[in-house]
Amino acid sequence: MNRPLNQIQIFKMALPPLVFLLLLLAPLPAGLADGLSPQGRRTLAVMGLAVTLWATEALPIAVTGLLGVVLLILTGGSPDLSSALYGFSQPVAYFLIGILALGLAVHRSGLAERLAMLLLRCAGGSARMVYLQMLLSFALLTFALPSASTRGAIMVHIYEQILDHWQLSRDSALYQAVMLAMGSLNRLASTALLAGGITPVVASALLGDFSWTRWFLLMSLPFYANLVIGGGLLYLHYRAGFRLERPADSLLTGAALTTQPLRLPEIKAGIITLGTALLWFTDFAHGLHPAVPALIALTVILTPGIGLLTWRQFETDIGWSNFFVIATTLSLAHALVTSGAAAWFSSGLVGGVGYLDGEPLLVLLALALTAAVVRLLVPNIAGYLSLVIPIAMATGAALGLNPLVCGMAVVVVGDSVVYYAAGSTSGVFVFQRANLTGWHIFRFGLVMTVVAIGVLFAIAVPYWGLVGEPLVK
Numbered sequence: 001m002n003r004p005l006n007q008i009q010i011f012k013m014a015l016p017p018l019v020f021l022l023l024l025l026a027p028l029p030a031g032l033a034d035g036l037s038p039q040g041r042r043t044l045a046v047m048g049l050a051v052t053l054w055a056t057e058a059l060p061i062a063v064t065g066l067l068g069v070v071l072l073i074l075t076g077g078s079p080d081l082s083s084a085l086y087g088f089s090q091p092v093a094y095f096l097i098g099i100l101a102l103g104l105a106v107h108r109s110g111l112a113e114r115l116a117m118l119l120l121r122c123a124g125g126s127a128r129m130v131y132l133q134m135l136l137s138f139a140l141l142t143f144a145l146p147s148a149s150t151r152g153a154i155m156v157h158i159y160e161q162i163l164d165h166w167q168l169s170r171d172s173a174l175y176q177a178v179m180l181a182m183g184s185l186n187r188l189a190s191t192a193l194l195a196g197g198i199t200p201v202v203a204s205a206l207l208g209d210f211s212w213t214r215w216f217l218l219m220s221l222p223f224y225a226n227l228v229i230g231g232g233l234l235y236l237h238y239r240a241g242f243r244l245e246r247p248a249d250s251l252l253t254g255a256a257l258t259t260q261p262l263r264l265p266e267i268k269a270g271i272i273t274l275g276t277a278l279l280w281f282t283d284f285a286h287g288l289h290p291a292v293p294a295l296i297a298l299t300v301i302l303t304p305g306i307g308l309l310t311w312r313q314f315e316t317d318i319g320w321s322n323f324f325v326i327a328t329t330l331s332l333a334h335a336l337v338t339s340g341a342a343a344w345f346s347s348g349l350v351g352g353v354g355y356l357d358g359e360p361l362l363v364l365l366a367l368a369l370t371a372a373v374v375r376l377l378v379p380n381i382a383g384y385l386s387l388v389i390p391i392a393m394a395t396g397a398a399l400g401l402n403p404l405v406c407g408m409a410v411v412v413v414g415d416s417v418v419y420y421a422a423g424s425t426s427g428v429f430v431f432q433r434a435n436l437t438g439w440h441i442f443r444f445g446l447v448m449t450v451v452a453i454g455v456l457f458a459i460a461v462p463y464w465g466l467v468g469e470p471l472v473k
Contacts (some may be wrong), residue, residue, distance in 0.1 A: 003305040006424035012056040020049035024075070040341035047332055047387065053382035059233050060320035065328025078335050088329030091291035092205040096326055098294025099195045100318050102276060103147045105308040107303045109269035112145045112467050114262075127242045128176050130162060132363045134181065135231040138189040140225065146271055147197050149189040152182055156430055166244060168203050170435040173241025177234050179198070180444055186236075188227040191415050192220040194290055195261065196279065199415050202382050204325055206333055206389040207407045208263050212280035217467060218408060222460040224410055226416045233424045234444070268308055272297055281335075301388035333386040342390040356399075360472050361457065363399050364409055378418055402473050405464055409456055416452035419445035 024045035028036075050068040054060050059067070070082050071077065076431070078084035087093060106112045122133060137155070143153045159178055168175050190196030194204055194215035235242070237281040278285070280295035301307040302314055318385050336342045356362045371388050388410045396406030431441060459469055 005318055011366050012058040012416050015056060016052040017048050019052045020045050023048045025086050028408045028413055035340070036344045037078060037340050037378055038336070039079070039341040040195045040344055041073040042298060042340040043072065044341045044345070046071045046075060046077050047336055050332055052385055053290070060321065062324040062328075065325050065332070065382075068332050071329050072331065072335050077290050078331075083220075083338070084331055084335070085327075086334040087327035087332075090205060090327070090330055091289055092201055093323055093327045093406060095195075095289075095291035095294045096198065096201045097318065097323055098291065098296075098298040099146055099201075101298045101301050101309065101314060102195075102273065102294070102321060104314070105144055105315055106145055106269045106273060108313070109265035109308055110263065111266040111269040111273075112141070112151070115141055115144055116265060123331075127166075127244055129180070130159075130273070131174075131178065131235065131242065132230075134159065134178065134352055135185070136226065137441070138186050139192070142189045142193055142196060143277065148187040151190075152186050152430055152466040155183055173444040174239040174244075175241075175434045176440065177238035177241060177432055179436060180440065181231060181234055183430035183436075184441070184448065188223045188416060191411075192216065195294070197413075198322055198326060199381050199385070202329055202385050203389065203407075205326075205330055205414075206261045206385060207393075207404060207411075211283045213283055218469065219463060220413075221463050222412050223416070224457050226412075226452055227457045229455065230416075230448055233447060234450070251262055264456070265308055268306075268315060272300055272308075299350070303392070329382045333390055336386075337390050337394075342394050345391050345394075360399075360401055361461075363396070364399060364406065364461070364471065365453075365457070367395065368407055368409055368413045368456060371428040372415045372417075372449050374416060381415060385411065388414065400472065402469060402471055405469055405471050408464070408469075412460055413449070413452045416455075417445045417448045 007078065024042065046068050049071065052063055053064040053067070054061060069087075070083040073081060078086075082089075101195065134155075137150075141151055142148075142153075158178075159182065161174050163172075163178065187197075187199075191199045191203075194210060195211045200219070202213060204215055208411070274317050277292045279288065280290060283290065301309050302311060304310075352366075356366060374388055375384050389407045390411045393403035393407045393416040397403040465471065
């Protein structure tokens with residue numbers, strides 16, 4: 001028997017079409033419609049529907065993206081079918097498939113778990129060392145296993161085993177600190193790499209064409225800084241839980257984490273991963289798009305007798321929703337720009353912050369605060385990026401700022417925070433292990449918002465200027 005819908009479910013179902021109809025049909029105040037073409041308004045309505053669906057999660061995120069593409073065609077938001085399917089023709093979507101397959105192969109081979117075990121063994125029995133090692137492993141393991149979700153899924157069980165061995169309750173300070181870090185900070189190490197998952201893949205496609213090394217050069221410092229500062233603040237807040245009542249005997253030397261001799265699948269996974277990474281690191285020499293090494297790895301992984309996955313395993317476990325989310329997000333963002341809707345929206349934002357013209361740091365602060373509010377309302381990172389990056393870049397360009405810096409700024413602010421358990425792919429299964437409430441997660445999200453904006457101005461902007469991307473060109 002079907003259970004009746006509650007008021008929240010009814011609201012989630014009714015809000016997206018209401019937003020769509022209002023943006024499409026409601027008369028605009030005098031002067032507000034200036035510069036907004038009919039095509040731009042239709043595109044804006046479709047984007048409003050998609051963002052609202054992403055925010056309410058009334059539909060699966062991939063279905064929302066496909067619905068947006070369909071509506072671009074039916075409403076005339078895109079001039080033709082090929083334009084509406086723009087995202088499916090971009091190499092970045094296939095780059096993601098390659099790195100997802102690489103991560104799946106490393107996971108299935110057992111190599112990722114072996115690396116996690118080796119890192120854990122170095123921590124001994126100290127709670128502080130276990131926590132410090134965990135923060136370091138977020139960054140180190142990213143090079144072998146870029147996806148934060150897959151990395152978290154492997155490591156959470158190991159840390160849970162340690163904490164349970166120490167007979168800690170799920171409500172203890174140490175348990176909460178470890179799981180908050182796992183759910184909120186683990187993702188930061190992934191975004192520092194171009195191959196680190198959906199955020200850098202979508203963001204790099206919207207910001208412009210990036211090589212692996214250029215992305216790492218520009219984004220590693222701010223995201224690693226957020227990781228270190230966030231981890232330190234978590235430790236300070238929960239520091240009482242790091243003083244165990246009795247010396248912690250080392251679980252790490254037990255049979256559960258005993259390393260065995262390397263197996264052939266692990267050796268293969270290591271060779272493929274190192275070869276792919278080598279091609280990414282040397283892109284300055286050969287000039288290959290990052291998607292090419294990823295597709296080479298995909299081909300090797302799926303080759304019978306050589307690779308690590310059968311086609312059935314690949315098509316079953318790859319997580320195809322990621323492909324559709326990226327492709328459709330790029331299509332929506334492309335339509336937002338080509339229809340003029342992004343320029344219209346940014347012109348309104350420019351009007352709102354126009355009195356700050358000539359004060360580049362204040363303009364950037366206004367963009368960062370606006371981005372934080374949008375991120376609060378749009379928990380889906382792909383939806384956030386596709387909406388905010390084109391607008392931030394257009395606004396920055398209109399006010400004489402470097403559009404790339406403006407775009408990277410909203411990436412740093414938006415991807416450094418998790419306000420809800422559902423706002424992180426791995427958050428749902430990580431946060432619940434420590435009995436963390438919504439308030440615990442939201443409070444740390446607010447803290448990380450302040451940290452991200454502070455890092456943006458104190459570290460990222462000066463550093464970007466040193467490496468050739470100043471705020472004002």
